[in-house]
Amino acid sequence: MRVAVGSENPVKVAATERALPDAVAEPIEVASGVPEQPRGREQTITGARNRAEAALAAIDADLGVGIEGGVARIEGADGLFLIMWAAVTDGERGGVGGGPSLRLPEAVAARVAAGDELGPVMDDLLDTEGVAEREGAAGVLTGERIDRESALVHAVASAAGPFVTEQY
Numbered sequence: 001m002r003v004a005v006g007s008e009n010p011v012k013v014a015a016t017e018r019a020l021p022d023a024v025a026e027p028i029e030v031a032s033g034v035p036e037q038p039r040g041r042e043q044t045i046t047g048a049r050n051r052a053e054a055a056l057a058a059i060d061a062d063l064g065v066g067i068e069g070g071v072a073r074i075e076g077a078d079g080l081f082l083i084m085w086a087a088v089t090d091g092e093r094g095g096v097g098g099g100p101s102l103r104l105p106e107a108v109a110a111r112v113a114a115g116d117e118l119g120p121v122m123d124d125l126l127d128t129e130g131v132a133e134r135e136g137a138a139g140v141l142t143g144e145r146i147d148r149e150s151a152l153v154h155a156v157a158s159a160a161g162p163f164v165t166e167q168y
């Protein structure tokens with residue numbers, strides 16, 4: 001099975017291959033149609049959907065996968081959260097699913113709320129380079145108990161449900 005992944009970020013491609021082990025995942029740079037730093041669940045899901053559809057349209061694949069990281073306020077909880085959503089489509093049907101939500105430290109949240117992108121803010125505060133392409137905020141904020149790739153496996157597997165089980 002060929003799966004077009006709407007990103008060249010290696011953690012997104014690796015997460016897709018772990019969630020869909022029968023697939024050969026092909027990274028494709030596509031437009032998300034939303035800001036670089038999506039805000040709110042709706043914008044984040046829209047970005048994931050747009051990436052999945054654009055990736056599928058770009059090559060002759062069986063499925064398109066889109067993954068988007070966003071920040072959102074969540075009813076019932078204080079602070080700003082990192083959220084992550086995935087979308088899967090075969091051109092006719094689609095599914096979406098979410099990964100974990102992680103509360104951002106105040107210093108990070110303040111800069112992101114002021115308009116900065118999360119990845120560069122994390123790199124700046126941690127003195128790292130490209131943390132979003134490695135362990136990610138998920139790794140840093142959980143003391144490495146999980147990392148961005150494993151967090152995204154949950155989002156992609158959840159979104160892919162309709163294509164891998166008859167339960168839908």
Ligand SMILES: O=P(O)(O)OP(=O)(O)OP(=O)(O)OC[C@H]1O[C@@H](n2cnc3c(O)ncnc32)[C@H](O)[C@@H]1O
Nearest residue numbers: 007009036067068069117118119132136137138148
């Ligand atoms: O090349 P693409 O696919 O765009 O990969 P990306 O890492 O930019 O990922 P997103 O666009 O989906 O994420 C939007 C922003 O949130 C950041 N982000 C999302 N998850 C993150 C994480 O776990 N750690 C650090 N930054 C993260 C990311 O770096 C971007 O600045």
Ligand SMILES: [Mg+2]
Nearest residue numbers: 032035036037
């Ligand atoms: Mg991006």
